[in-house]
Amino acid sequence: MIYVELVPKDIPQLVDDCHWIRAQFPNVVGINLPDILRVPNRSTTTATTLSGHGINALPHIRVCDFSKDALIATCQQLHHDGIHQVLLISGDPPPNPLQPVFQHNITDIIRLVCTHCPTLKVYAGYDPYRQSFKTEIEYAKQKLDAGASGLFTQPIFNPHMAHMLIEQCQPCEWFVGISPVLTEKSHAYWVTRNNVVFPPNVELSLEYNINLAKELLSVCNAHHQHNYIMPITTPIATYLPALFKA
Numbered sequence: 259m260i261y262v263e264l265v266p267k268d269i270p271q272l273v274d275d276c277h278w279i280r281a282q283f284p285n286v287v288g289i290n291l292p293d294i295l296r297v298p299n300r301s302t303t304t305a306t307t308l309s310g311h312g313i314n315a316l317p318h319i320r321v322c323d324f325s326k327d328a329l330i331a332t333c334q335q336l337h338h339d340g341i342h343q344v345l346l347i348s349g350d351p352p353p354n355p356l357q358p359v360f361q362h363n364i365t366d367i368i369r370l371v372c373t374h375c376p377t378l379k380v381y382a383g384y385d386p387y388r389q390s391f392k393t394e395i396e397y398a399k400q401k402l403d404a405g406a407s408g409l410f411t412q413p414i415f416n417p418h419m420a421h422m423l424i425e426q427c428q429p430c431e432w433f434v435g436i437s438p439v440l441t442e443k444s445h446a447y448w449v450t451r452n453n454v455v456f457p458p459n460v461e462l463s464l465e466y467n468i469n470l471a472k473e474l475l476s477v478c479n480a481h482h483q484h485n486y487i488m489p490i491t492t493p494i495a496t497y498l499p500a501l502f503k504a
Contacts, residue, residue: 320349
């Protein structure tokens with residue numbers, strides 16, 4: 259399975275983009291919806307809108323924004339509205355210091371949602387850059403033991419890392435992230451904000467990024483695993499046709 263991650267800035271444009279993707283790339287099964295506080299449209303309400311247009315959506319949910327009761331109610335409502343899967347993430351502290359922040363243990367929250375919404379598929383995040391490989395794998399296994407069906411990684415920039423990750427947690431649905439890095443600013447963001455160590459031969463060209471993405475797709479396909487594609491600011495009309503071209 260392949261998802262494409264799109265930021266819900268403008269809903270009519272988002273709906274048009276989703277229909278275009280579905281028409282052009284039948285191997286894309288749905289749309290991944292990040293929940294970004296500076297964007298006016300939250301992932302949960304946007305997912306319901308897309309579902310009304312017959313579009314398969316997977317919303318991210320920042321659990322720090324919800325009490326336990328509110329989170330369960332939100333997930334139950336999503337399922338009622340035709341959303342069959344969610345990605346639960348802890349969430350960074352909001353920029354507004356007056357916004358309530360709920361302290362949760364993510365594994366407890368996964369277990370809670372799986373208990374109260376047993377027919378809702380729950381995914382969790384995997385960040386290979388925030389701590390040691392061994393510690394992050396152990397953390398991921400705790401999420402899986404709590405009921406998560408699979409893991410969505412931060413974007414991966416090395417096919418060998420994708421191989422290593424997929425082999426660690428079995429059985430598990432892996433969605434390996436793919437994201438183009440085409441500018442010095444983008445490169446600096448991943449290095450300074452997310453602690454990414456790029457391969458020494460990295461190039462900030464579309465050709466390099468397309469070849470890397472195809473390698474990551476091939477790795478996941480060989481392991482019967484999945485991907486999500488996060489174009490960020492790269493126009494999908496340029497990036498996706500180049501990526502899926504035979």
